[in-house]
Amino acid sequence: MARVVAVADHAGRQASLAARLAPAFSAAGLGLEFRTHRELAAEVSVEQPPGQPPVVTPDRPLLWLSPGDAACADTPDGRFLAAETLAAARSIAFLTRSPVLNRPSAVSMCGTLPPGSARAVRGARHVDPGAVRAERFAGAWPPDARAGAAAVAAGAAAGAGAAAGAGAAAGAGELEVYDYATSRSSYGPASSSAGPFRYRAAGGPARLVKIRAIGDRAIATTDVTSATLDASRRVAARYQLDLATVWWLIGTDDGSRTLARVDCWEWDAGGDVTDVAEAIAAWMAERLGGPAEVCR
Amino acid sequence: MIGIAGTKADPVMVHFAARCVAGDVPFAVLDLMEASAAGDWRLSAPPDSADFVSGAERVRLADLTGLYIRPIYLGRTPRHVARWHGLMDGLGAWMDEARLPVVNRLGSHQHNGYKPAHYAWLSAHGLLVPPSLLSADPQRVRDFIGGGRAVVKPVCGTRATTREIRPGDLGRLARSEGPVLVQRMIEGSDVRVHVVGDAVIACRFSSTTIDYRSDREATKEILDIPAGLASLLVARTAEQGLAFAGWDFKVDQDGTYWCLECNPMPGYSFYDRVCEGAISDALIKLLSG
Numbered sequence: 001m002a003r004v005v006a007v008a009d010h011a012g013r014q015a016s017l018a019a020r021l022a023p024a025f026s027a028a029g030l031g032l033e034f035r036t037h038r039e040l041a042a043e044v045s046v047e048q049p050p051g052q053p054p055v056v057t058p059d060r061p062l063l064w065l066s067p068g069d070a071a072c073a074d075t076p077d078g079r080f081l082a083a084e085t086l087a088a089a090r091s092i093a094f095l096t097r098s099p100v101l102n103r104p105s106a107v108s109m110c111g112t113l114p115p116g117s118a119r120a121v122r123g124a125r126h127v128d129p130g131a132v133r134a135e136r137f138a139g140a141w142p143p144d145a146r147a148g149a150a151a152v153a154a155g156a157a158a159g160a161g162a163a164a165g166a167g168a169a170a171g172a173g174e175l176e177v178y179d180y181a182t183s184r185s186s187y188g189p190a191s192s193s194a195g196p197f198r199y200r201a202a203g204g205p206a207r208l209v210k211i212r213a214i215g216d217r218a219i220a221t222t223d224v225t226s227a228t229l230d231a232s233r234r235v236a237a238r239y240q241l242d243l244a245t246v247w248w249l250i251g252t253d254d255g256s257r258t259l260a261r262v263d264c265w266e267w268d269a270g271g272d273v274t275d276v277a278e279a280i281a282a283w284m285a286e287r288l289g290g291p292a293e294v295c296r
Numbered sequence: 297m298i299g300i301a302g303t304k305a306d307p308v309m310v311h312f313a314a315r316c317v318a319g320d321v322p323f324a325v326l327d328l329m330e331a332s333a334a335g336d337w338r339l340s341a342p343p344d345s346a347d348f349v350s351g352a353e354r355v356r357l358a359d360l361t362g363l364y365i366r367p368i369y370l371g372r373t374p375r376h377v378a379r380w381h382g383l384m385d386g387l388g389a390w391m392d393e394a395r396l397p398v399v400n401r402l403g404s405h406q407h408n409g410y411k412p413a414h415y416a417w418l419s420a421h422g423l424l425v426p427p428s429l430l431s432a433d434p435q436r437v438r439d440f441i442g443g444g445r446a447v448v449k450p451v452c453g454t455r456a457t458t459r460e461i462r463p464g465d466l467g468r469l470a471r472s473e474g475p476v477l478v479q480r481m482i483e484g485s486d487v488r489v490h491v492v493g494d495a496v497i498a499c500r501f502s503s504t505t506i507d508y509r510s511d512r513e514a515t516k517e518i519l520d521i522p523a524g525l526a527s528l529l530v531a532r533t534a535e536q537g538l539a540f541a542g543w544d545f546k547v548d549q550d551g552t553y554w555c556l557e558c559n560p561m562p563g564y565s566f567y568d569r570v571c572e573g574a575i576s577d578a579l580i581k582l583l584s585g
Binding site: 194 | 331335336337338339340341342344350375378379382383384385386388389390392393403404405407410412413415416417419420425426428429430431432433436450451452454475536537
């Protein structure tokens, strides 16, 4: 039986996912073991011979599910050790020849997904141009807030040449605002918040929809069009993600689609964890030569 | 006008600004620490003609011909962390879409910060890299050291003085909580090559110590590296999405160039003094549009 290693916070923030991965892999005829970053780095060696490819020992299929171990170091030595552990684990996942779900790349901890949410959304504009809007960032709520929505919307249409601050007045409530001080999004800034802010023009009434893209599968917990499922897979593929959560704002009036966020780390939130675990097992089974449909 | 984005506590930024002053080159300082602590900004993606960053001075980004950024964070408070995060998100999104030369864009390669992957990338792209081993297994490390002199290095790229590891050090490894990275020691002179766009500027150091950076008596000289290697480095720098990189080599007695690393954010001021300002001159040329 092939043994797959899941690098995860399996005793903490990913405990629920871990609990569902084990039976899913068993049903797929695959063994599954869990490791933290530290455990992975402690048992794997990487040798770089001159002029040859590196050798990873042992070289096992991996699920690269966690950006780091849960424990926070509070001393300089502890922080250095944590950085060393992460660098070692990332190298192992990067260089392993066996299949690696969400393999890190030269430019990212996870696929090629940029670390900033705004960069990730804007970087998908070539994949789904109509779904990506212009963005703006401000240290404090800008004096041109009343014109902000119009200016940002104009930027979306006209590109780099759009004039700021021009246009008809629009209320702050017509802006979608992310507040870095509180890590919360809203329509218009909270009156007491000091920011800083990221904002963009709001569309009409919309619902937030989450799609899990896992290989060529797309899992939604609510009704969405096949076009949105396809777009989710394209966004994930754009960033070389085998497992991604793609968030959309779907217009309730016209069904229009706006990309809201792309996540690469799978936490325990949501009621679809079992489906996600089964899809991950199927993804790995396909790459290891097992059956494609394994759980249902 | 060149934009210099960083902190005045960074001697590299101060050095570059001083070279701009000496050359009568117009520049503006985007003090990222001051802007994130108490300043303001407005940044757009796609870029907008009214975008600005206001720290020690207010800089309109549309006036820039190029941007040299060294985003070194020195703050501590949660409030400052949030503001720094917001500023860097905005600058990152702006830089992704701005049509001007940037040293270096955030989307460039990062594997210098996880060395085994870095060595593998270099080796796969035509550079000769000394043999290395990452392991927490004392016996494997012992076997590696038994094959010849070796040095120990941080895995994560944190700057540290390179030192030799000997069999007597292995007791500490057995008690440590993480793996170590050991690399075969190459004896010879050190060569540092800076690539700025298509420009290649190199200098050589000869020292009796393992790490020449800790040797005040090291001899230093400007060097012309082999043309084939220079072309390779220009190509490999660009492949990583970098406009500016610092390459470290050991040159053995046979004249073979062993690549130790490619630094994507080189602290180049020391080398610039050795090279009589040639690195700054190349940066100014690149960023002047």
